[in-house]
Each structure stands twice: as C-alpha cells, then as structure tokens.
Amino acid sequence: MxxxxxxxxxxxxxxxxxxxxxxxxxxxxxxxxxxxxxxxxxxxxxxxxxxxxxENRDAVVGAIALEGFGELAPALRASVRKGASPAEAMEAVATAYLDFAFERPALYEAMFVLPTGLRFAKSDTPQVLRETFGAMMAVIKPFSADPEIATETFWAALHGLAELERHGRIRAAFRGERLRRIVAMFANASKC
CATH class of the missing domain: 1.10.10 (Arc Repressor Mutant, subunit A)
Structure with missing residues (x-):
C-alpha cells in the first residue's frame, strides 16, 4: 500500500x-x-x-443524516413482507418509518429536522436519499397517478405524526389508528 x-x-x-x-x-x-x-x-x-x-457542525449533521438514510431505506424495504397487499405494504412502510423515528430520535432529528445542507428533489440529491424516497414511493405507486407528489404527501403526513408524537402533542396510544387512517386515505383516493 x-x-x-x-x-x-x-x-x-x-x-x-x-x-x-x-x-x-x-x-x-x-x-x-x-x-x-x-x-x-x-x-x-x-x-x-x-x-x-x-466545514461546520451542519456538515457533521449532514454526514450523520446520510448514514441515517442508508439505514432507513433498507428498513423500509425490509418491512414489506412477501405477498402483502398494496395497502398492507403501505402500512408496513409507514410503521417502519415511525418505528425508526422513535427508536433513533437523534438520528431522525439529524435527517429531518436539523440543518444539513442536503438537497432533496434536486439534480444533486445524494443517491441514498433517492433510495429512501424510492422505498416509500414503491408502496404509493399502486394508488397514485402522480406518485412523486403522493409520496411527498405521504412522507409529510408521517413526519408530522412523528414530530407531534415525539413532542407529546398527540397521544402515542393512537398511533396505530392514525396509521390505518393515513393508509385508508391513500389507498381509497381515486388515483391521487
């Protein structure tokens, strides 16, 4: 060497x-x-x-966020069991996303809350971010004529639930019911 x-x-x-x-x-x-x-x-x-x-603390947070996306994408894909219906797959991904947020709060915060300098939905978006988004979009596609916007909306709903629950603004005991309602909204929308 x-x-x-x-x-x-x-x-x-x-x-x-x-x-x-x-x-x-x-x-x-x-x-x-x-x-x-x-x-x-x-x-x-x-x-x-x-x-x-x-360069600064934000760059360190960005590096940690990239690691987090490298962990989240496979977790989302692995959450979908073979033979699951499209709605079951969507619920599994939603559950895996929220589990990740609650099991790794500091990492989740680096990925989705703190400044990182990472760019989403741009030509220079890192591949690992694209893969995570793609894992979400895979379960939204069967229900949407515009899967990118529908996936952004799905992601926003999950992020909102995660942040509200993480900060005690909504009751944790009803997480499953909220997930079922989100899945039902996306699954029953006529090609949103």
Whole structure:
C-alpha cells in the first residue's frame, strides 16, 4: 500500500470517528451538546483537525443524516413482507418509518429536522436519499397517478405524526389508528 492510500484510509477513519462521536453525543446528551469544541474534546483531536474534515457542525449533521438514510431505506424495504397487499405494504412502510423515528430520535432529528445542507428533489440529491424516497414511493405507486407528489404527501403526513408524537402533542396510544387512517386515505383516493 502506498503512502497516499494509507493517508486516505487514515483520513476516512478520522472522519468516521468524528461522525460516530457526534452521533453518540447526540444520542446521549442531545444535539445541543454537539459542538465542534465538544467533539474535539470527545475524540481528542484539535478543532482544526475537525475543520479539515467538516466545514461546520451542519456538515457533521449532514454526514450523520446520510448514514441515517442508508439505514432507513433498507428498513423500509425490509418491512414489506412477501405477498402483502398494496395497502398492507403501505402500512408496513409507514410503521417502519415511525418505528425508526422513535427508536433513533437523534438520528431522525439529524435527517429531518436539523440543518444539513442536503438537497432533496434536486439534480444533486445524494443517491441514498433517492433510495429512501424510492422505498416509500414503491408502496404509493399502486394508488397514485402522480406518485412523486403522493409520496411527498405521504412522507409529510408521517413526519408530522412523528414530530407531534415525539413532542407529546398527540397521544402515542393512537398511533396505530392514525396509521390505518393515513393508509385508508391513500389507498381509497381515486388515483391521487
């Protein structure tokens, strides 16, 4: 292995260590605790080393969000059991989405709430974001003449439910009923 390959590997390892430390801090103490200074202390690197990898905190959050999308897309696809009806598939994806939001709150917040610099629905949208959207769109397509807009609406409804419940604005005990109603709205709409 040459020097440049070794340096690139070490750089990637440092970057991954920064991301892992930020994610752990956010999960343990909340996102307000994730600062460049705190990260530097946590991983025993100087702040300039962190800035050599990430322009700012938002860039770190963006890297974590990308990891999250890399975890969410397969979870959504895996939630649909073989032989499920289209409505059952939609409900499975909706359930998996909300489970993800509640089981990984800090990661979910990085993906969908905090500034990241990630661009959605643009020509430069990262592939992993497209894959996550595609996993949702796959269950909406059977019911929609315009699956992109319908998927955006479906996603917005799920995100709204997640955020309202995460912050105690709606009763968690009725999550299943709300999901059934969302599925029924999309499944029974005449080619929305």
């Amino acid at each position: 040459g020097i440049s390959e070794r340096k690139e590997r070490e750089r990637a390892q440092r970057e991954q260590r920064i991301i892992a430390a930020a994610r752990n801090l956010a999960e343990r103490d909340g996102w307000s605790s994730v600062t460049v200074r705190r990260l530097a202390q946590e991983i025993e690197y100087s702040q300039p080393v962190l800035y050599a990898h990430f």
